[in-house]
Amino acid sequence: MFEAKLTSASIMKKIIDSIKELVTDAPFDCSEQAMCLQAMDSSHVALVSLKMEVGLFDTYRCDRTINLGLSLASMAKALKCANNEDTCEIKYDDNDGDTVTFTFCDTKRDRTQDVTVKMMDIDVEHLGIPDQDYAVVLEMPVTEFKKTCSDLFMFSETINITATKGAVVFTSKGDSGSSVITYTPSKDVDSSEHVTLDVKEPVNVNFSTKYLLQFTKASALSDRVKIALTNDTPIVIEYGLNDNGHLRFYLAPKIDDEENNMD
Amino acid sequence: MLGCVETKRRPKRLAAMRQTNNNNNAVTTGFISKRKKVLEDSNQNQKITKFFAVRRSSRKTGKQLEEEEICHLRDAVHSCCNEKLLDIYTCPIKGRGIKAGSSFKKNEFVVEYKGDMIDYTEAKEREMEYAKNPNLGSYMYFFEYKNKKWCVDATVETKYKGRLINHSALRPNLKTKVVEVDSSHHLILIAKRDIEEGEELLYDYGDRDPLNIAHSPWLVNS
Numbered sequence: 001m002f003e004a005k006l007t008s009a010s011i012m013k014k015i016i017d018s019i020k021e022l023v024t025d026a027p028f029d030c031s032e033q034a035m036c037l038q039a040m041d042s043s044h045v046a047l048v049s050l051k052m053e054v055g056l057f058d059t060y061r062c063d064r065t066i067n068l069g070l071s072l073a074s075m076a077k078a079l080k081c082a083n084n085e086d087t088c089e090i091k092y093d094d095n096d097g098d099t100v101t102f103t104f105c106d107t108k109r110d111r112t113q114d115v116t117v118k119m120m121d122i123d124v125e126h127l128g129i130p131d132q133d134y135a136v137v138l139e140m141p142v143t144e145f146k147k148t149c150s151d152l153f154m155f156s157e158t159i160n161i162t163a164t165k166g167a168v169v170f171t172s173k174g175d176s177g178s179s180v181i182t183y184t185p186s187k188d189v190d191s192s193e194h195v196t197l198d199v200k201e202p203v204n205v206n207f208s209t210k211y212l213l214q215f216t217k218a219s220a221l222s223d224r225v226k227i228a229l230t231n232d233t234p235i236v237i238e239y240g241l242n243d244n245g246h247l248r249f250y251l252a253p254k255i256d257d258e259e260n261n262m263d
Numbered sequence: 264m265l266g267c268v269e270t271k272r273r274p275k276r277l278a279a280m281r282q283t284n285n286n287n288n289a290v291t292t293g294f295i296s297k298r299k300k301v302l303e304d305s306n307q308n309q310k311i312t313k314f315f316a317v318r319r320s321s322r323k324t325g326k327q328l329e330e331e332e333i334c335h336l337r338d339a340v341h342s343c344c345n346e347k348l349l350d351i352y353t354c355p356i357k358g359r360g361i362k363a364g365s366s367f368k369k370n371e372f373v374v375e376y377k378g379d380m381i382d383y384t385e386a387k388e389r390e391m392e393y394a395k396n397p398n399l400g401s402y403m404y405f406f407e408y409k410n411k412k413w414c415v416d417a418t419v420e421t422k423y424k425g426r427l428i429n430h431s432a433l434r435p436n437l438k439t440k441v442v443e444v445d446s447s448h449h450l451i452l453i454a455k456r457d458i459e460e461g462e463e464l465l466y467d468y469g470d471r472d473p474l475n476i477a478h479s480p481w482l483v484n485s
Contacts, residue, residue, distance in 0.1 A: 045308045047315065127315035158307070208308050234314050252314055254307040 002030050002066055002092040005058040009088035009104055011221070013079045015247060018218035019048050020072040022249075027122045028068040030092075034245065038126055046211050047127060047234070047250040055244035058087070068092055068100055069122035078102045078115040129250070134228035134236070135201040136163040140183065141193050142219035142239070145227070148181050149213040155179050158254055159209045161229060164202045172209060192223065203229045206254040212237070215249040336372055337444045340451065345374050349424045349464070358400075360429045361464045367454040373437055373464065376404055376425040376450045378417030386414030393418055401479075402426050404468070408441045408448055415450045425452060431465035431485050438466055 006012055019026075023039040026048075030036075037050040054060045082088055082104040089103040098119040105112045152159050152172035160171040170181040186194035218239045219225070226238040234250040241247065339345060348364045367373055381389070386403060393399045402417040417426035428437065437452040452466055468482065476482050 040311060043308070044310045044312055047311045125312075126318040127312065128318045129315050206307075211308075234311055250311060250315070252309040252311040255309060 001061065001063045001094060002068070003059065003061045003089065004030075004035060005060070005087060005089040006056070007058050007087055008084060009079060009082035009086045010084035011056070011241065012088050012090075013082065013084070014218070014220045015050060015052075015241075016072055016076050016079055018215075018221065018247065019050070020076050021217070022046060022214055023048055023072060025069065025071050025120055025122050026075075028070060029065070030062050030068060031065045032062050035090075040125070040127070041211075045208070045252050046215075047129075049129065049246075049248040049250065051245040051248075052241060053245040056241055066092065069120040070100060070117060071120055074117045078117050081113055081115050132230070132233075133200070134230045134233075135199070135203050136168065136227075136229040137198045138163070138168055138183070138195070138227040138229070139197075139224055140195045140227075142216070142222060142225045144193070144195070145225045145237075146216040146219050149209065149216050151181065152179055153209045153213050157209055158206050159212060160204070160206050161235075162202075162204045163197070163199050163229065165199050168197055168199075201231075203231045205229060205231060205233075205235070207235055207251055208254060211249075211251050215251070218247050218249070221247060336442060336451075339372050340375055340442075340444050340449055343375070343377075343423065345372065346422070346424055349374060351424060351427060352463075357429055359427050361424055361427050363458050363460055363462050363464055366460045367458040369454055369457050371454045373452045373454055373458075374425045374428075375423070376415050376417065376428075376439065376452060377421065377423040378402065378404075378415040378419075378426060380448070380450075381414050381416055383412035383414060386412075386416060389416055389418070404439070404450060406439065406441060406450060406469075413448075428452065428464050428466060430468040430482065432467050432483050433485060435466045436462060437464055439469075 019039075022041045024042070026037050026039045028035055028037050033054060035052040037048065040047050079088075079102070082102075083106060085108075086104040086106050089101075089105070091101040091103065092099075099116045100119055102115045102117065103112060104115070148170055149159075152170060155174035155176065155178055156172040158172065160169075160173075162169045162171070167182050167184045169183075172179055183195050183197065185197040188194060189196065212235075215237050221241060222239040224240065226236075226240075228236040228238070232253060234252050237249040237251070239247045350362045350364045352360055352362050354360055363373075383405075386405065390403060393403075399418055404415045404417070406413055406415075417423070436455050436458050438455045440451050440453050441448050442451055443449075452464075455466075458464070470476075470482050
């Protein structure tokens with residue numbers, strides 16, 4: 001038996017909307033502590049890691065660890081039925097066989113709606129993500145990061161991120177022109193728009209702009225985004241979920257031979 | 264100029280990206296046409312699996328379960344961890360025997376019948392040798408595996424308890440099974456039914472040789 005109720009369906013909507021183009025089918029691992037999801041995109045370049053902790057839910061009950069394999073398209077369809085203010089209950093009963101029920105309840109209008117989604121048998125590969133200290137940790141408003149990615153996407157497929165003690169530089173060079181965006185840590189750290197930068201070691205890495213831009217679809221989930229980098233290691237883009245979990249995107253770096261291609 | 268080529272050629276959806284990747288099997292040799300350049304760009308993406316190792320999925324397919332079972336059995340056979348679950352007791356009639364120190368589920372691995380794995384010819388030679396000493400008990404288990412006769416000779420006293428398990432043709436709770444572990448085969452005993460803690464473990468020695476029965480009538484009537 002698994003039963004989890006969210007105060008508002010909007011958070012689930014936002015999560016699914018931000019990953020459904022990257023991942024088609026997803027196995028939700030439900031345990032006593034959290035509802036988690038880990039899935040790669042079809043080309044195995046990016047990895048989505050979602051953790052919705054118990055604290056995020058109004059009520060949460062999970063008798064035993066279960067894995068709910070769901071098509072994100074069907075889930076999005078189900079969630080489309082919900083209004084943002086509706087409560088959203090996710091239910092799975094072992095006796096019900098292979099379906100998950102989403103119950104949306106509009107408390108003001110005394111209306112409830114049940115949407116049943118068929119589960120899928122997904123054979124997934126779980127990746128072991130090592131705990132590691134990143135050389136650079138950058139935090140900024142989600143809007144800022146989104147603008148950076150879409151601005152740079154106009155020039156090139158590849159984004160170069162270089163960080164030194166004092167600044168982090170995003171560069172994209174194309175045939176038509178180039179763009180360079182530089183961030184230095186904000187002096188006014190109390191402002192909600194501030195940028196923080198922690199550099200242990202300098203980095204210089206390349207990533208696919210298309211993917212980074214894709215990740216910024218999660219901007220609705222949080223005000224701030226955390227970006228962690230280390231040379232020759234996947235970048236981590238993290239959106240917090242009200243201090244009760246996160247949605248993380250990992251992206252493998254591009255092969256570093258820009259001399260041959262970018263000139 | 265290239266930018267135009269890119270936007271036209273590129274399918275917008277990420278799902279289509281892999282196809283683009285697969286199309287490109289030519290990483291060019293110096294000569295770079297515009298088209299190739301575009302494709303090469305997307306091919307530069309490395310796989311995330313290069314950085315994060317694939318773990319066993321928490322949802323298991325039938326095949327995985329089977330593999331896991333084999334793996335588990337291998338560990339159990341190698342580590343002899345079940346030995347401590349068996350208690351030796353002494354019975355005035357039968358001598359030493361083994362009682363279950365924990366419960367076992369039906370078909371669960373209980374213990375290996377550990378001894379020298381020898382072929383039939385050698386076993387017969389040893390049997391003749393042992394026959395000269397009437398004090399030696401019978402600890403040779405003959406069986407057939409892949410059309411060949413084998414024998415586990417556990418005559419020599421060891422710390423392994425599989426050899427001490429008594430016989431019962433009428434009410435055994437274990438049965439023998441030959442398993443292949445890391446390309447060598449082992450004779451193991453598995454639970455024929457659910458076994459409670461404290462029950463005496465018994466299996467059918469399988470010896471129906473009339474001569475042996477004449478000497479040891481307990482082979483058929485116990």
